[in-house]
Amino acid sequence: MDxxxxxxxxxxxxxxxxxxxxxxxxxxxxxxxNIVYALSxxxxxxxxxxxxxxxxxxxxxxxxxxxxxxxxxxxMARAILEIRKYRPEIRAGINFKYDERLKKIxxxxxxxxxxxxxxxxxSKEPEKERLSLIKSMPWKIxxxxxxxxxxxxxFYETAGWGKEPLFVxxxxxxxxxxxxxxxxxxxxxxxxxxx
Amino acid sequence: MDxxxxxxxxxxxxxxxxxxxxxxxxxxxxxxxNIVYALSxxxxxxxxxxxxxxxxxxxxxxxxxxxxxxxxxxxMARAILEIRKYRPEIRAGINFKYDERLKKIxxxxxxxxxxxxxxxxxSKEPEKERLSLIKSMPWKIxxxxxxxxxxxxxFYETAGWGKEPLFVxxxxxxxxxxxxxxxxxxxxxxxxxxx
Amino acid sequence: MDxxxxxxxxxxxxxxxxxxxxxxxxxxxxxxxNIVYALSxxxxxxxxxxxxxxxxxxxxxxxxxxxxxxxxxxxMARAILEIRKYRPEIRAGINFKYDERLKKIxxxxxxxxxxxxxxxxxSKEPEKERLSLIKSMPWKIxxxxxxxxxxxxxFYETAGWGKEPLFVxxxxxxxxxxxxxxxxxxxxxxxxxxx
Amino acid sequence: MDxxxxxxxxxxxxxxxxxxxxxxxxxxxxxxxNIVYALSxxxxxxxxxxxxxxxxxxxxxxxxxxxxxxxxxxxMARAILEIRKYRPEIRAGINFKYDERLKKIxxxxxxxxxxxxxxxxxSKEPEKERLSLIKSMPWKIxxxxxxxxxxxxxFYETAGWGKEPLFVxxxxxxxxxxxxxxxxxxxxxxxxxxx
Numbered sequence: 001m002d003x004x005x006x007x008x009x010x011x012x013x014x015x016x017x018x019x020x021x022x023x024x025x026x027x028x029x030x031x032x033x034n035i036v037y038a039l040s041x042x043x044x045x046x047x048x049x050x051x052x053x054x055x056x057x058x059x060x061x062x063x064x065x066x067x068x069x070x071x072x073x074x075x076m077a078r079a080i081l082e083i084r085k086y087r088p089e090i091r092a093g094i095n096f097k098y099d100e101r102l103k104k105i106x107x108x109x110x111x112x113x114x115x116x117x118x119x120x121x122x123s124k125e126p127e128k129e130r131l132s133l134i135k136s137m138p139w140k141i142x143x144x145x146x147x148x149x150x151x152x153x154x155f156y157e158t159a160g161w162g163k164e165p166l167f168v169x170x171x172x173x174x175x176x177x178x179x180x181x182x183x184x185x186x187x188x189x190x191x192x193x194x195x
Numbered sequence: 196m197d198x199x200x201x202x203x204x205x206x207x208x209x210x211x212x213x214x215x216x217x218x219x220x221x222x223x224x225x226x227x228x229n230i231v232y233a234l235s236x237x238x239x240x241x242x243x244x245x246x247x248x249x250x251x252x253x254x255x256x257x258x259x260x261x262x263x264x265x266x267x268x269x270x271m272a273r274a275i276l277e278i279r280k281y282r283p284e285i286r287a288g289i290n291f292k293y294d295e296r297l298k299k300i301x302x303x304x305x306x307x308x309x310x311x312x313x314x315x316x317x318s319k320e321p322e323k324e325r326l327s328l329i330k331s332m333p334w335k336i337x338x339x340x341x342x343x344x345x346x347x348x349x350f351y352e353t354a355g356w357g358k359e360p361l362f363v364x365x366x367x368x369x370x371x372x373x374x375x376x377x378x379x380x381x382x383x384x385x386x387x388x389x390x
Numbered sequence: 391m392d393x394x395x396x397x398x399x400x401x402x403x404x405x406x407x408x409x410x411x412x413x414x415x416x417x418x419x420x421x422x423x424n425i426v427y428a429l430s431x432x433x434x435x436x437x438x439x440x441x442x443x444x445x446x447x448x449x450x451x452x453x454x455x456x457x458x459x460x461x462x463x464x465x466m467a468r469a470i471l472e473i474r475k476y477r478p479e480i481r482a483g484i485n486f487k488y489d490e491r492l493k494k495i496x497x498x499x500x501x502x503x504x505x506x507x508x509x510x511x512x513s514k515e516p517e518k519e520r521l522s523l524i525k526s527m528p529w530k531i532x533x534x535x536x537x538x539x540x541x542x543x544x545f546y547e548t549a550g551w552g553k554e555p556l557f558v559x560x561x562x563x564x565x566x567x568x569x570x571x572x573x574x575x576x577x578x579x580x581x582x583x584x585x
Numbered sequence: 586m587d588x589x590x591x592x593x594x595x596x597x598x599x600x601x602x603x604x605x606x607x608x609x610x611x612x613x614x615x616x617x618x619n620i621v622y623a624l625s626x627x628x629x630x631x632x633x634x635x636x637x638x639x640x641x642x643x644x645x646x647x648x649x650x651x652x653x654x655x656x657x658x659x660x661m662a663r664a665i666l667e668i669r670k671y672r673p674e675i676r677a678g679i680n681f682k683y684d685e686r687l688k689k690i691x692x693x694x695x696x697x698x699x700x701x702x703x704x705x706x707x708s709k710e711p712e713k714e715r716l717s718l719i720k721s722m723p724w725k726i727x728x729x730x731x732x733x734x735x736x737x738x739x740f741y742e743t744a745g746w747g748k749e750p751l752f753v754x755x756x757x758x759x760x761x762x763x764x765x766x767x768x769x770x771x772x773x774x775x776x777x778x779x780x
Contacts, residue, residue, distance in 0.1 A: 002201070009204030010197070012262050019449060030616040031749075032641070056617070056638040058651035059409060059451075064262070065650050066643035067207050075615075159747030164616075214644060225465075226420040226554075227446070251422070251443040253456035254604060256644075260455050261448035357549030359421075392595070396587070399594030402652050457597050457649070 004070065007037045007049050011068035014094075014178040018055060018062045021182040023189035025057045029097035030164050032056050036076045037068075037174045038084070038091045046070055048077035075137075076168075082141040083170055086151050092174035094181055098156045098165035105187050106167065110154055115180070118144050118152035122160035130161065154180075199265065202232045202244050206263035209289075209373040213250060213257045216377040218384035220252045224292035225359050227251050231271045232263075232369045233279070233286045241265055243272035270332075271363075277336040278365055281346050287369035289376055293351045293360035300382050301362065305349055310375070313339050313347035317355035325356065349375075394460065397427045397439050401458035404484075404568035408445060408452045411572040413579035415447045419487035420554050422446050426466045427458075427564045428474070428481045436460055438467035465527075466558075472531040473560055476541050482564035484571055488546045488555035495577050496557065500544055505570070508534050508542035512550035520551065544570075589655065592622045592634050596653035599679075599763040603640060603647045606767040608774035610642045614682035615749050617641050621661045622653075622759045623669070623676045631655055633662035660722075661753075667726040668755055671736050677759035679766055683741045683750035690772050691752065695739055700765070703729050703737035707745035715746065739765075 014035055018024050027033070032054035039047045050073025053065025066072075076093050083090050103119075110117040120140050122130075129139035144151050151170070159165040171177040209230050213219050222228070227249035234242045245268025248260025261267075271288050278285050298314075305312040315335050317325075324334035339346050346365070354360040366372040404425050408414050417423070422444035429437045440463025443455025456462075466483055473480050493509075500507045510530050512520075519529035534541050541560070549555040561567040599620050603609050612618070617639035624632045635658025638650025651657075661678055668675050688704075695702040705725050707715075714724035729736050736755070744750040756762040 002205070005201050005204030005208060006197070007204065008207040009200030009202065009263075012203040012207060012264075013200060015262060016264070032617060032639075053641040053643040053648060053650070054617075056641060056650045058638040061449075063638060063650060065638070065641045065648060067210060067259070067262070068204075069211070161746060162744030162749050164747050164749070227422060227444075248446040248448040248453060248455070249422075251446060251455045253443040258443060258455060260443070260446045260453060354552030356551060357554050359552050359554070392591070395591050395594030395598060397594065398597040399590030399592065399653075400587070402593040402597060402654075403590060405652060406654070454652070457600060457652070458594075459601070 003039055004049075007039065008068045010174050011035065011037055011049055011051065014174040015051065015055070015064045015068070017175065017178040017182060019064065021185055022061055023185040024062045024182050025060060026188055026192070027096035027102070027181065027185050028055065028057050028062060029095070029166060031095075031166070033062070033094060033096055034073045034076045035094040035174050035178060036073045036080055036092060038077070038080050040091065042081060042084070042091070045074055045077040045081070048073060048080060050076060078137045079141070079168060080170065082137050083151050086141065086145055087170075089172050090151070090170045091172055092177050093168055093170040094174070094177045095166045095168050096181060098158075098167050101191065102167065102184075102188055103156065105191060106154060106184055109184055109187060113180075115154055116148070116150065116152035118148045118155040120144060120155060120157045122158050122163065125160065198234055199244075202234065203263045205369050206230065206232055206244055206246065209369040210246065210250070210259045210263070212370065212373040212377060214259065216380055217256055218380040219257045219291075219377050220255060221383055221387070222291035222297070222376065222380050223250065223252050223257060224290070224361060226290075226361070228257070228289060228291055229268045229271045230289040230369050230373060231268045231275055231287060233272070233275050235286065237276060237279070237286070240269055240272040240276070243268060243275060245271060273332045274336070274363060275365065277332050278346050281336065281340055282365075284367050285346070285365045286367055287372050288363055288365040289369070289372045290361045290363050291376060293353075293362050296386060297362065297379075297383055298351065300386060301349060301379055304379055304382060308375075310349055311343070311345065311347040313343045313350040315339060315350060315352045317353050317358065320355065393429055394439075397429065398458045400564055401425065401427055401439055401441065404564040405441065405445070405454045405458070407565065407568040407572060409454065411575055412451055413575040414452045414572050415450060416579055416582070417486035417492070417571065417575050418445065418447050418452060419485070419556060421485075421556070423452070423484065423486055424463045424466045425484040425564050425568060426463045426470055426482060428467070428470050430481065432471060432474070432481070435464055435467040435471070438463060438470060440466060468527045469531070469558060470560065472527050473541050476531065476535055477560075479562050480541070480560045481562055482567050483558055483560040484564070484567045485556045485558050486571060488548075488557050491581065492557065492574075492578055493546065495581060496544060496574055499574055499577060503570075505544055506538070506540065506542040508538045508545040510534060510545060510547045512548050512553065515550065588624055589634075592624065593653045595759050596620065596622055596634055596636065599759040600636065600640070600649045600653070602760065602763040602767060604649065606770055607646055609647045609767050609770040610645060611773055611777070612681035612687070612766065612770050613640065613642050613647060614680070614751060616680075616751070618647070618679065618681055619658045619661045620679040620759050620763060621658045621665055621677060623662070623665050625676065627666060627669070627676070630659055630662040630666070633658060633665060635661060663722045664726070664753060665755065667722050668736050671726065671730055672755075674757050675736070675755045676757055677762050678753055678755040679759070679762045680751045680753050681766060683743075683752050686776065687752070687769075687773055688741065690776060691739060691769055694769055694772060698765075700739055701733070701735065701737040703733045703740040705729060705740060705742045707743050707748065710745065
């Protein structure tokens with residue numbers, strides 16, 4: 001069996017889960033969403049597949065701009081590569097928007113589902129790391145390890161200079177990450193309706 | 196490993212081969228192109244994946260309208276299911292336009308590549324089969340078997356009543372079918388340039 | 391004001407009407423749908439705008455494959471150019487699938503809305519016209535004129551050799567044609583549900 | 586004539602200019618690109634059309650995720666509404682990425698083309714404005730007015746807390762803004778090749 005095809009196919013299934021969930025459109029941030037899946041022996045971003053053009057919102061629904069492709073993600077791919085140094089079973093991840101209301105929902109959701117949650121305070125990031133595309137990601141993941149003792153299943157990054165605050169969900173495979181994301185999105189939509 | 200994901204992923208790779216070949220736009224027929232891939236134990240069209248919305252031409256390039264999806268094809272899926280009764284190793288197929296010039300190119304191409312070619316003369320189709328969505332496909336494939344003694348790797352259907360003439364390429368997996376199609380498309384483009 | 395932009399913009403609005411109507415997916419034929427709009431002094435297909443890649447079905451909804459573009463349609467553009475010889479006020483048209491049940495619904499719909507309906511019997515088409523891409527359209531439109539005395543607002547073509555049967559709606563501008571089409575699609579969906 | 590259609594159509598033409606320019610993919614920022622066009626009497630973001638889902642990069646080319654639509658933009662729409670208080674002739678704008686190399690190219694380009702250039706130093710933004718979605722834009726445009734005495738044709742915002750640095754080009758209509766952007770993109774690509 002071809003692991004590359006397997007990975008692209010799991011991403012297709014994950015995109016279908018996201019595209020069918022109208023509420024997930026509420027979680028699409030300015031930088032849009034990507035969902036990634038790494039080869040079991042991934043070493044570089046070329047070994048990680050993501051959605052070409054990311055996932056945006058069209059006609060009110062989440063919509064993948066292109067097909068899954070190896071090398072299509074930079075930021076999320078580097079996050080997964082870095083996380084795997086501490087949790088080698090993690091091969092997939094997805095990002096979505098961060099806000100205070102969502103944080104409350106996710107903390108409660110994670111408690112019910114027995115998932116770990118953490119946050120990166122980017123105001124603590126030293127300037128040397130902050131200004132470097134290469135060094136920033138290792139700092140962030142190390143920060144999680146140091147603060148929590150492990151890399152949480154769900155974590156957020158607060159806003160940084162030039163950086164939108166974001167949530168990230170990581171998992172062994174992308175359908176899990178997509179399913180968690182749409183459950184959170186539906187809960188978020190319910191909360192907004194009840195305001 | 197998940198065979199469904201494997202199949203969706205191989206179709207993603209096949210679409211990438213087709214989308215990168217501008218010349219393949221010349222082969223897109225009125226009914227558009229689909230490329231399908233069946234589960235190894237496929238019994239119904241729901242067990243065959245195809246491209247949701249088919250492959251059309253946008254900005255001069257072939258473009259998949261949607262993602263690969265099980266049940267997304269009817270015509271090509273039924274063709275593969277029927278062909279598998281005679282050639283069980285066949286699990287993938289693609290259709291594209293038919294014309295006389297293309298037929299000449301394909302006959303020559305198939306000779307060089309050691310592929311078999313055949314044609315279905317739809318004027319021979321009995322009315323009972325012709326008027327039935329269900330019976331027409333078995334008749335067509337049986338026709339090939341009877342005329343050629345086997346199901347050819349590449350075959351065309353001449354125009355029928357309400358039916359555009361089309362070529363079909365079948366193979367064990369879709370990357371092969373896509374690769375054959377883009378080679379034919381490039382040869383067709385060269386021929387058109389030399390007219 | 392720029393008439394080209396006006397036309398592209400009216401087509402955008404028409405596509406939005408079609409894409410929001412899930413029932414219209416039921417009317418998408420094998421050859422897909424195009425909707426076209428001609429410059430007021432259109433003389434060739436380059437003076438008629440249509441949807442690049444046509445309108446297909448993705449995730450169960452009608453979906454334009456590309457943007458409106460001048461020269462993007464051949465068949466529907468030639469139909470409108472030919473119709474304008476008899477009804478110069480007609481500048482827009484859309485095609486969709488034909489079947490017997492739909493024909494009944496449309497005849498009734500047209501009666502209520504005071505629209506004219508007609509049909510082209512392609513079995514009457516002389517071989518000389520049938521085999522010619524250029525001569526077939528003039529014959530079809532002349533046929534309507536001769537049989538009905540005018541070009542109907544809605545007409546169908548029965549199946550021909552290599553030709554899918556289709557309905558065509560024509561109008562002065564495309565929003566009208568799109569609106570008629572979605573009304574018919576909703577009625578058709580109701581009928582299918584009641585079977 | 587319908588001004589809404591006119592605006593949607595001009596945006597279609599602008600998207601075609603951007604999509605045909607492969608080099609423009611180099612200017613697509615994390616937050617993606619939007620191009621907007623306001624009604625002549627626009628008062629709210631619903632009176633400004635933008636690209637639904639923004640413009641992203643697929644297969645290496647810029648690609649509009651959806652069709653032009655009124656209300657599809659928030660950030661760029663509010664920028665144009667605010668700028669019109671000082672320069673009422675401005676009705677269109679586009680954003681793209683900012684970096685130091687691009688800034689040099691744009692300053693030189695603007696000099697040759699007799700366009701004005703300016704920049705917003707977001708580190709000067711008072712906290713009250715910075716934390717408010719509503720107040721930040723008026724502050725930014727007022728800043729330009731105060732520093733330059735007018736609103737420049739091209740301006741950048743440096744990175745802010747949670748905000749990616751960006752360039753914005755404004756003009757009376759969007760084809761001008763799109764054309765300027767692709768000229769800059771081609772110059773930027775040439776510079777990268779010569780490094």
